[in-house]
Amino acid sequence: MRHLAVLAALVALAAAGPRERRQTTEYERCQDGTKVCVPYYLCQDGKVITDGSGVIDIRTASGCSNYLDVCCADPHTTDPVTPDPGHVSRCGVRNYNGIDVRIQGFQGNETQVAEFPWMSAVLKKEVVSGEEINLYLCGGSLIHPSIVLTAAHCVNKHLSSDLRVRLGEWDTQNEYEPYKHQDRDVSAVVIHPRFNGSNLHNDYALLYLQTPAELSRNVDVICLDNNPTILAPHHNCLVTGWGKDRFGKKGVFQNVLKKIDLPYVPHGECQTALRTTRLGGFFKLDKSFLCAGGEAGKDSCSGDGGSPLVCLDATKTQYVQVGIVAWGIGCGTSNIPGVYADVLYGYDWIVAEADKLLASPVVDYWGYD
Numbered sequence: 001m002r003h004l005a006v007l008a009a010l011v012a013l014a015a016a017g018p019r020e021r022r023q024t025t026e027y028e029r030c031q032d033g034t035k036v037c038v039p040y041y042l043c044q045d046g047k048v049i050t051d052g053s054g055v056i057d058i059r060t061a062s063g064c065s066n067y068l069d070v071c072c073a074d075p076h077t078t079d080p081v082t083p084d085p086g087h088v089s090r091c092g093v094r095n096y097n098g099i100d101v102r103i104q105g106f107q108g109n110e111t112q113v114a115e116f117p118w119m120s121a122v123l124k125k126e127v128v129s130g131e132e133i134n135l136y137l138c139g140g141s142l143i144h145p146s147i148v149l150t151a152a153h154c155v156n157k158h159l160s161s162d163l164r165v166r167l168g169e170w171d172t173q174n175e176y177e178p179y180k181h182q183d184r185d186v187s188a189v190v191i192h193p194r195f196n197g198s199n200l201h202n203d204y205a206l207l208y209l210q211t212p213a214e215l216s217r218n219v220d221v222i223c224l225d226n227n228p229t230i231l232a233p234h235h236n237c238l239v240t241g242w243g244k245d246r247f248g249k250k251g252v253f254q255n256v257l258k259k260i261d262l263p264y265v266p267h268g269e270c271q272t273a274l275r276t277t278r279l280g281g282f283f284k285l286d287k288s289f290l291c292a293g294g295e296a297g298k299d300s301c302s303g304d305g306g307s308p309l310v311c312l313d314a315t316k317t318q319y320v321q322v323g324i325v326a327w328g329i330g331c332g333t334s335n336i337p338g339v340y341a342d343v344l345y346g347y348d349w350i351v352a353e354a355d356k357l358l359a360s361p362v363v364d365y366w367g368y369d
């Protein structure tokens with residue numbers, strides 16, 4: 001399988017045409033009047049030159065109107081970064097410092113470029129006055145080059161032919177990152193047979209992509225596992241999401257993928273907490289749910305549905321997906337955890353259905369130490 005991934009990366013490189021390059025005359029002037037604003041990866045032989053060697057601080061930005069531009073004296077001797085042809089796929093590897101550059105000065109828990117390469121956006125194709133647009137439905141996660149895992153409640157009312165998945169996305173407002181996103185149409189939607197749309201039990205769905213993703217530095221898979229030791233009570237896990245309201249909307253300065261760390265809350269404790277809400281004292285938390293969070297102001301919220309909750313494995317080098325954002329009572333309410341589809345509970349179904357879609361066992365993709 002590893003060989004396939006390398007092959008896919010090589011094919012991707014061969015297929016990539018020459019990149020578009022803006023003419024110098026189109027570049028905006030920097031505040032000092034002599035330099036010009038260029039994308040950070042265009043400056044100096046493809047290496048980033050900023051005042052902090054590989055670090056962009058958006059608070060002290062150059063005076064360029066785009067926060068990913070830097071001031072550069074000689075942009076036309078340079079080339080954009082080309083995707084790494086030697087990318088070797090490994091599940092659940094987080095790019096802590098982004099790729100090529102670390103951006104400092106974000107205020108609200110934004111992620112770095114390609115920090116979570118498995119993060120996917122589930123979109124709905126829609127034609128508005130003759131033009132096809134993509135509406136954001138939900139988050140998802142790449143678990144195999146051909147399969148995205150998401151919440152059933154996100155996709156159960158849609159035809160596969162209306163769905164599209166975006167991989168390797170980071171800032172939904174800019175087509176700016178040096179590593180481009182990949183859009184894939186969906187050829188099949190597989191929903192858990194015991195999914196219940198009224199109470200969201202078994203909120204699991206698989207999206208089978210028409211063409212496999214090209215694994216690269218900004219697009220790779222998340223690990224899955226059925227070993228419960230990955231879930232240490234109250235240890236922090238992470239959820240990532242864009243939130244619905246701002247995806248792809250015009251006029252918003254930036255909408256960068258966000259991350260929140262949340263403690264895993266054991267089942268009984270979560271049920272007790274939820275019984276104090278309007279769900280009432282007889283509420284029974286189904287076995288297909290898992291809880292995390294419950295700290296004021298920190299929660300996944302509306303629009304994050306389908307997004308992955310991931311925890312570090314024992315060696316702290318790879319992330320394993322344990323949950324899919326399902327529902328919550330309010331957002332970020334103190335002591336009330338958010339509720340996720342439990343990926344360990346759904347593991348056997350996910351593996352069996354993925355294997356039916358694929359020619360080889362899906363677990364081959366989730367090797368980790």
Ligand SMILES: *[C@@H]1O[C@H](CO)[C@@H](O)[C@H](O)[C@H]1NC(C)=O
Nearest residue numbers: 107108109259260261297298
């Ligand atoms: C960022 O995350 C930290 C810890 O996860 C949290 O305490 C803080 O409130 C968050 N800030 C914003 C602006 O969301």
Ligand SMILES: *[C@@H]1O[C@H](CO)[C@@H](O)[C@H](O)[C@H]1NC(C)=O
Nearest residue numbers: 194195196197198199200201
């Ligand atoms: C879904 O759950 C509701 C409430 O528990 C139940 O009445 C209904 O029969 C369930 N539907 C399916 C299809 O299982």
